[in-house]
Amino acid sequence: MTTAKAKSLYPPALLAHAKDARHEGPLTDATHSARCSNPLCGDRVHLHLRLIDGRIDALRFEARGCAIAKASAALLAEWAPGHSPDEAMQQGERLEQALAGELTEFEGFEVLAGVRDFPTRVGCATLAWQTLKACLEAGPT
Secondary structure, eight states, X not given: OOHHHHHHHSOHHHHHHHHSOTTBSOOTTOSEEEEEEOTTTOOEEEEEEEEETTEEEXXXXXXXSOHHHHHHHHHHHHHOTTOOHHHHHHXXXXXXXXXXXXXXXXXXXXXXXXXXXXXXXXXXXXXXXXXXXXXXXXXXX
């Protein structure tokens, strides 16, 4: 991979989210929890969230794998509080559409835009969102 391609895939902001991820770790009073993995690369995400009155009150994660998967989980954890499960699901769908080139706007997730040029890495960027979907569909723990 050339230096220019690496810079587009791993911009400094993405690396900062991966390295100094806020909201990382367990959430002791979580109402929902789920784990998902990407068998193609070995990335794993475990999400914990707390729903109160139909809104995501808190979301924390544990991630193992590449910087893209960890940064995406960190971005999700920062974005999610205050949103409804439906809003979160819709945002995940929009991110998937943007990564597939079907949308041009990343709506706050521009740091992941370089992934669009690397189709094999899209699964890394969407793993946290797929885990959120599994978490919400599974219901309370």
